[in-house]
Amino acid sequence: MYKKLFAAFLLLTFSLSVYADIQVVQLEGDSVEIIFTYEDDSAAAMNVIGSFDGWIVPGDPMEKNGQGLWEYRLTATVDDEIQYKFYDDGNWITDPMAPAEKDDGFGGANGLIIVADLLGMSEVAAAGTDGSDAEETVVPAFKSKLNFGMYTILGSRTTFSTQAVADKTIKGLETDSTGISGKSYWKIGGDITPRSNIWFELMVLDGYQPVWEQDATGTVTTATDTGLSGLFTGLFVNPVHFIEGGDPALNSIKAGIETPWIEIDSGYGYAKPRTRSSVLWETLNERDANDGYVRFDLGSEISKIGDVDIEATFAPNKMSGNLGLFSWIGADFGKFKFDFQYDAKSVATDSLENLFEKLYHQDLILGLNLDLSFIEISAQSMVNLYSETDFAFGDNFSGELFVEMENEKRSLGASAGYRYVGSGSEFLFGNNDDLGDKGTQVIYASLYGKPVDMLKLGFNTSATLVTDNLDNNDVELYGKIYSDLELTSLFGHTTWFNAYADMKYLLKKDYVYDASLSKYLFRYFGMKFFMDKPAEGIDGMDIYYGLNNRDEEHVFNTLISSFRMSNNFNAELGLGLRTPRSVLSQTEKDSTNYFGFSIGGSWQIPAPKIKSPVLYGAFVFNMDPYDDGTNNLKMEDYTTDGGSDKSDGSAQFRLMMKWDF
Numbered sequence: 190m191y192k193k194l195f196a197a198f199l200l201l202t203f204s205l206s207v208y209a210d211i212q213v214v215q216l217e218g219d220s221v222e223i224i225f226t227y228e229d230d231s232a233a234a235m236n237v238i239g240s241f242d243g244w245i246v247p248g249d250p251m252e253k254n255g256q257g258l259w260e261y262r263l264t265a266t267v268d269d270e271i272q273y274k275f276y277d278d279g280n281w282i283t284d285p286m287a288p289a290e291k292d293d294g295f296g297g298a299n300g301l302i303i304v305a306d307l308l309g310m311s312e313v314a315a316a317g318t319d320g321s322d323a324e325e326t327v328v329p330a331f332k333s334k335l336n337f338g339m340y341t342i343l344g345s346r347t348t349f350s351t352q353a354v355a356d357k358t359i360k361g362l363e364t365d366s367t368g369i370s371g372k373s374y375w376k377i378g379g380d381i382t383p384r385s386n387i388w389f390e391l392m393v394l395d396g397y398q399p400v401w402e403q404d405a406t407g408t409v410t411t412a413t414d415t416g417l418s419g420l421f422t423g424l425f426v427n428p429v430h431f432i433e434g435g436d437p438a439l440n441s442i443k444a445g446i447e448t449p450w451i452e453i454d455s456g457y458g459y460a461k462p463r464t465r466s467s468v469l470w471e472t473l474n475e476r477d478a479n480d481g482y483v484r485f486d487l488g489s490e491i492s493k494i495g496d497v498d499i500e501a502t503f504a505p506n507k508m509s510g511n512l513g514l515f516s517w518i519g520a521d522f523g524k525f526k527f528d529f530q531y532d533a534k535s536v537a538t539d540s541l542e543n544l545f546e547k548l549y550h551q552d553l554i555l556g557l558n559l560d561l562s563f564i565e566i567s568a569q570s571m572v573n574l575y576s577e578t579d580f581a582f583g584d585n586f587s588g589e590l591f592v593e594m595e596n597e598k599r600s601l602g603a604s605a606g607y608r609y610v611g612s613g614s615e616f617l618f619g620n621n622d623d624l625g626d627k628g629t630q631v632i633y634a635s636l637y638g639k640p641v642d643m644l645k646l647g648f649n650t651s652a653t654l655v656t657d658n659l660d661n662n663d664v665e666l667y668g669k670i671y672s673d674l675e676l677t678s679l680f681g682h683t684t685w686f687n688a689y690a691d692m693k694y695l696l697k698k699d700y701v702y703d704a705s706l707s708k709y710l711f712r713y714f715g716m717k718f719f720m721d722k723p724a725e726g727i728d729g730m731d732i733y734y735g736l737n738n739r740d741e742e743h744v745f746n747t748l749i750s751s752f753r754m755s756n757n758f759n760a761e762l763g764l765g766l767r768t769p770r771s772v773l774s775q776t777e778k779d780s781t782n783y784f785g786f787s788i789g790g791s792w793q794i795p796a797p798k799i800k801s802p803v804l805y806g807a808f809v810f811n812m813d814p815y816d817d818g819t820n821n822l823k824m825e826d827y828t829t830d831g832g833s834d835k836s837d838g839s840a841q842f843r844l845m846m847k848w849d850f
Contacts, residue, residue, distance in 0.1 A: 210225070210226040210227060210228075210258075210284070210286050211223065211224070211225060211226075211284075211286075211287065211288055211300075211302060211307075212224040212226075213302070213304055213307045213308060215308065216264075219266045219267050219268065220264060220265075220266060220267075221264070221265055221266065221267055221269075221304055221308070222262055222263070222264055222265075223262070223263045223264075223265055223271070223302060223304070224260065224261075224262050224263075225237045225251070225260065225261045225262075225263070225273070226254070226258045226259065226260050227251065227258065227259045227275050227282075227284070228257075228258050228259070229259065229277070230257070230599050231599060232259070232277050233278075233645065233673040233675070233685055233687060234250065234251075234277065234278070234683075234685050234719060235250075235251045235259040235275060235276075235277050236248035236249060236250050236251060236275065236276040236277065237249055237251055237261045237263075237273055237274075237275055237276070238273065238274055238275075238276045239271055239272050239273030239274065239299070239300075240270075240271055240272045240273070240800075240849065240850040241263060241265065241269075241271050241273070242757075242793065243791070243793045243801070243802075243803035243820075243847065243849060244821070244849045245759055245791060245793075245803065245820060245821060246276065246816075246821040246822055246823075247276055247731070248276045249261055249263075249728075249729075249753075250683060250719070250721050250729055251275075252683050252721070259275075265304060266304070266797070267304050267305050267308060268304070268305065268797075269302075269304050269797075270301070270302070270303050270304070270336065271301070271302040271304070272291055272299040272300065272301055272302075272338075272850065273287075273299060273300045273302070274293075274299055274300065279824065279825075281297075283297055283298050283299070283300065284300040287300030287301065287302075288300070288301065288302055288303075288306075288307060289301040289302070289303065289306075291336060291338065291378065291379075292376075292378055292388045292443065294374075294376060294390060294441075294459075294460075294461065295461055295475050296461035296462060296463055296464040296474075296475040296476070297463070297464060297475075298463075301336075334379050334380065335377050335378065335379040335381070335387075336377070336378060336379045337375070337376070337377050338375075338376040338377070338378070338850055339373070339374070339375050339376065339800075339848050339849070339850060340372075340373070340374045340376070340848070340849050341371075341372070341373040341374070341393075341847065341848045341849075342370070342371060342372050342373075342818075342819070342845050342846070342847045343369075343370075343371040343373070343845065343846050344369075344370060344371070344843060344844050344845030344846055345367070345368070345369055345370065345843070345844050345845075346367070346368065346369075346370040346397065346818070346841065346842070346843045346845075347364065347366070347367040347368075347841065347842045347843075348364075348365045348366050348367075348839065348840070348841050349362050349363060349364055349365060349839065349840040349841065349842075350362075350363050350365055350838065350839060350840075351782060351810065351811055351838055351839060351840050352780070352782065352838050354405045354406075357780035357838070358776065358779040358780050360782070362840065364401075364403075365402065365403060366399045366401065366402035366403070366411075367399065367400055367401050367402075368397055368398050368399035368400045368401070368402070368416070369397070369398050369400070369420065369424075369432055370396075370397045370398075370432075370818075370843070370845070371394055371395075371396065371397075371432045372394060372395040372396075373392075373393040373394050373395070373429075374390055374391070374392055374393065374395075374440065375390065375391040375393055376388065376389070376390045376391075377389055377390075377391075378443075384446055384447045384448060385444070385445065385446040385447070386444065386445050386446075386447075387442075387443070387444045387445075388442070388443040388444070388460070389439065389440075389441065389442040389443065389460075390439075390440040390441045390442075390458075390459065390460070391437055391438070391439060391440060392437060392438050392439075392440035393429055393433075393437045394429050394432045394433035394437070395433060396432050396433045396434050396435075397432075398419070398420070398423065398431060398432055398434070399411045399416060400413070400416035400417060400419075400420050401413045401416050402416075419431070439458070440458055440459050441456065441457060441458035441459040441460035441477075441478065442456065442457050442458060442460060443455065443456040443457075443460040443478075444456075447488065448488050449488045449489055449490035449491075450487075450488040450490055450491055451485060451486070451487065451488045452485070452486040452487070452488055453483065453484065453485055453486075454483075454484050455481065455482065455483045455484070456478035456481065456482055457478050457479075457480070457481040458477070458478060458479070459477050459478070460477070460478045461475055461476060461477060461478065462476075462478065462482055462484055462504070465502075465517070467517075467519075467528050467530065467554065467556045467569060468526065468528055468556030468557065468558045468567045468568070468569045469556065469567050469568075469569040469589050469591055469623070470554075470556075470569055470571075470589075470616075470619060470620065470623040470624070471619055471620035471623050472517070472530050472532075472554055472616065472618070472619040472620075473515055473618050473619060474616075474618070474619055474620035476508060476618065477508070478506070478508055479507065479508050479509070479510065480506075480507035480508065480510060481506065481507055481508075482504055482505070482506030482507070482508055483504065483505055483506070484502060484503075484504040485502065485503045485504065486500075486501070486502050487499060487500065487501045487502075496522070496523060497520055497521065497522050498520070498521040499518075499519070499520055499521075500517070500518065500519040500520070500521070500528075501517070501518045501519070502515070502516055502517050502518075503516045504516060507538075508618070509534055509617075510538065511534050511535055511536065511537065511538050511549070512534075512535045512537045512538065512539075512544060513532070513533060513534040513535065513617070514531070514532060514533045515530070515532045515617075515618045516530065516531050516532070517529060517530035517531070517554075519556075524559065524560050524561065525557075525558070525559055525560075526556070526557070526558040526559075526560075527556070527557060528554075528555070528556035528557070528558075529553075529554070529555050529556075530552070530553075530554040530555075530556075531551070531552070531553055531554075532550075532551065532552040532554070532616075532617040532618050532619075533548050533550070533551045533552075533617070534548065534549045534550045534551075534617055535547070535548055535549065536548070536549060536576075547576045548574070548576055549575065549576050549577070550573070550574070550575055550576075550617050551573070551574040551575075551617075552571055552572075552573060552574075552616060552617050552618075552619075553571065553572045553574070554569070554570070554571045554619075555569070555570050555571075556568070556569045556570075557569075563594060563595075563596070563597075564592065564593070564594045565592070565593045565594075566590075566591070566592050567590075567591045567592075567593075568588070568589065568590050568591070569588065569589050570586070570587065570588040570589070571586070571587045571588070571614065571616075572585060572586055573585040573586075573587075573611070573613065573614050573615065575613070578613065581611075581613075582611075583611055583612075584611045584612045584613040584614070585611050585613050585614060586609070586611050586614065587608075587609060587610045587611055587614040587624055588608070588609050589606060589607065589608040589609075590606060590607050590608075591604065591605075591606035592604060592605055592606065599639075600638065600639040601637070601638045601639070602636070602637050602638075603634070603635065603636045603637075604634065604635050604636075605632075605633070605634040605635075606631075606632075606633050606634070607630070607631070607632050607633075608624075608625065608630070608631045608633075609629075609630050610624050610625055610626065610627055610628065610629050610630075610631075611627065611628070612627050612628035613627070614627060615627070625653075626653075628655060629653050629654060629655055630653070630654040631651055631652070631653050631654070632651065632652045632654075633649070633650065633651035633652075634649075634650055634651070635647065635648065635649040635650070636648050642675075643674060643675040643676070643677075643678065644672065644673070644674050644675075645672065645673040645674075646670075646671075646672050647670070647671050647672070648668070648669070648670050648671075649667075649668070649669040649671075650666070650667060650668045650669070651666075651667045652664055652665070652666050652667075653665045653667070663696075663697045664695075664696040664697065665693055665694070665695055665696070665697070666693065666694040666695075666696070667691070667692070667693050668691065668692055668693075668694075669689060669690070669691035669692075670689065670690055670691075671687070671688065671689035671690075672687065672688050672689075673685065673686075673687050674686040674687070680720065682720070682721050682722050683719075683720070683721035684718075684719065684720045684721065685717075685718070685719045686716070686717070686718050686719075687716065687717045687827075688714075688715065688716040688717075689713070689714070689715055689716075689826065689827070690711070690713065690714045690715075691712050691713050691826075692709065692710060692711045692712055693709075693710045693712060694708055694709050694710075695708040695709075696708075703741040704738065704739055704740060704741050704770070705738075706772065710738070710739065711738055712737075712738055712739040713735070713736060713737060713738065713739065713826055713828060714735070714736040714738075715733070715734065715735040715736065715826050715827030715828055716733070716734045716735075716827060717731065717732070717733050717734075717827050718730075718731070718732040719731050719732075726754060726755050726756070727752055727753070727754055727755070728753045728754065728755050729752070729753040730750070730751070730752050730753070731749075731750070731751040732748075732749070732750050732751075733747070733748070733749040733750075733751075733824060733827045734746075734747070734748050734749075734827065735747045735749075735824070735826070735827045735828030735829065736828065737828045737829075737832065737833050740832055740833040740834065741770070742769065742770055742773060742777070742833075742834070743767050743768065743769055743770065743781065743833040743834065743837075744767070744768045744770070744833065745765060745766070745767050745768075745828075745829075745832075745833035746765065746766040746768075747763065747764070747765050747766075747812070747814070747828060747829050748763065748764045748765075749761065749762070749763045749764075749814055749822065749824070749829070750762045750763075751822060756792075757792055757793040757794075757795065758790065758791070758792045759790060759791045759792075759820070760789070760790045761787070761788070761789045761790070761807075761814070761822060762786075762787070762788055763785075763786060763787035763788070763809075763812065763814050763829075764784075764785075764786050765784065765785030765786065765787075765811065765812040765829070766783065766784065766785075767781060767782060767783055767784075767785065767811070767812075767833060767837065768781070768783065769781045782811040782837055782838055784811065785809075785810055785811030785812030785836070785837075786809075786810050786811075786812065787807060787808070787809040787810065787812055787813065787814055787815070788807065788808055789805065789806065789807030789808070789809075789815065789820065790805065790806060790807075791803050791804065791805035791806075791820040792804050792805070799848075800848055800850050802846050802847060802848045803820060803846070803847045803848075803849070804845075804846050804847075805819075805820035805844075805845055805846075805847065806842075806843060806844040806845065807820070807841075807842075807843055808840070808841070808842045809836060809840060809841050810840040811836060811837060811838065811839070811840065812829065812835065812836050812837075813829075813831075813835060813836040813841070814829045814830075816830070818841075818843060818845075819845075819847070820845075820847070
C-alpha cells in the first residue's frame, strides 16, 4: 500500500522537475515553464541572460519573490537546450547550482538546461507506477551526447570618416569602405562516457572583405567593379575562404576525465583552463592554453576528509611557450580557510634535462581566511623569485589584509584593507589588476548602510602611496559615493535608480592632474534608471547618464536609452557631447567633434528550428557604445567604455545576423 502511494506521489511530481534553483514545470503539450531563482541580498538588481534571449545585455530582469530570492520565469519547449548566466551591472555570474554546465570558452562555464533530460529524471523516478511492486530502479544505459554550439556573426559593414585626415577642422561624412564582415566559431562538447568529456572549437571564419575601399589619401584601393566581382564569386564559390582570407582551422581543443579520486583535463590553443580565485586575488585568470596544459584535480571521493574540504591541483603546461606549472593546495575547515599556490616558468621549452636548470619566474602565494559570521578576515601574500635579478624583499613581495563586517540583516556593513605591492611584483598566471600598480601601498575602506529598506547609501575611499618616493608625499586620495534607491512601491512594478560619483586628490608636491590642472579631479559621475514594464508592449527600460571627466583633452557626456520590447525587439538611442579642455589650442578646439549619436536595434527572430538568430543593426557617429561591433551595450560605471575619444572622427553602419548558442 505504502509503495503504491509513494509511486503515485512520484507520478504527480512528473509535472514539476526541480534541480537546485532551476525548476521545470510541465505545461500543455510540449510547453514548459522554467523558473530561475538566485539569492543575492546585496544586489540592487539582477538579470538572467542566455541563449533564449540572444545573450543581449543586460538580459531579462529578475524580480524578488515571496522568499526574497531573485526569480524569473521563462516559457520554453521540451526540446530546448538552454545556456544561461546571471548578470549584474557588467558582472557575468555562473550559476553554481546549475543542472549541468557547458564550457563558455573563456575559462568559465554557462549553466546548461536540457529540458528533456530534467523531465526524464522524473520519468525514470516514476517507473513502476503502473501498479507493479517493482522495487528496483531501472537505470538507463548511458548515451553519449555531444552538444553543438556556435558563435556566428554575418553581415555588412560600412565605415566613414567624419573629418578630414590632414585638416581635422573640415567636417563631413565620407565613406572609407563597405563590405562583408563575418566571424564564426563552432563549438562541440559534452560527455562521451559517463566520466569523460571533450570540447573543441573550430574557427571557421573571422574577417572582413571590402567591396569598395579607399585609403587615408583618398586613393581607391578596391574598385567597385573588382569588389563586386570578387563578392559574387566568393559568396557563391567559396564563401568561408573569401571572408576569412584563409582556411578554417582547429582553434582549440579540451578534453577531460573524472574519476572518484582524480579529475584530469587538458587543453590546447585558445581553450582556457578554468579560472581560479583564491582568498583575495584571482590567481589564475582567463588566458589561452596556447601550447597546452594538463591539469590534475582531486576527485570527489578524496576532496573531503570529515568536515574539511580539500582542494589540490597540479598542472604542468606550456601556456607561455616554456615549460611551466601552476599548482595549489587548500583546505576549508568551515570557519577557517588555508590556501597555498606555487607557479613556475622554466628556461626549458621541450627537454626535461634542463627543466630545473633555471626558473625564470616563480610565485609563492599564501592565502588565509577566517569567517566569524559577524566579521570576516582575509589575508593574501605573494613572493616572486626571478632568475635574472637578485631577490629583494621590498621589491618582490606583495601582501593584502582585508576585514569585512556586516550585520545579520545586511542593512549595515563596513570593510577596510591594506595592500602592499613591490616594484617587481607580478603574477605569472594570475590577474595583475587585482594587485594594482607596482611600487605602491594602498589603504582602503568602504561603508554602506540602508537607513530604510528602499535606500542603500555607500562610500568607498582609498589612499595610494608610492613606496619608491614616500619622502615627497606621493599620496593619491580616492573617494566614491553611491546610492541605490528602490522605487517599486512608488510605481507598482520593479523600478531602481542608481547614482555614483568618484574623485581623486593629490598630495604630491608640485604636481597636478593634466585633466583639471589642479590637485583635485572629479573623474566620473553616472546615473542609471531602470523600470520594468513601463508601458504596454515594453518589458523594460534602462536609461544611463555618464560623465567622463578624467581624460586630458576632452570631457564626454553620454545619455543612453535602452528599451526591451515584448516582441523580442530591443532598441537603443545614444547621445554624446564631447567638449575640449580650455588648455587646447584654437585649432584643436575647432578639430573637436562636439556631437555624437548612436541608434541601434535588435530582434530575436522567433525561429527555433534555426536557433532563433538575432538580427541587429546600428549607426554610430563620433561615438560607439557597443561592444566590439555587436548589439550589446558596453558601459563602464554608466559611462561608455573606451574613454572620451572612442570613435572620435569616425562613423559606422552595420547590419548583422548573430547566432550564439
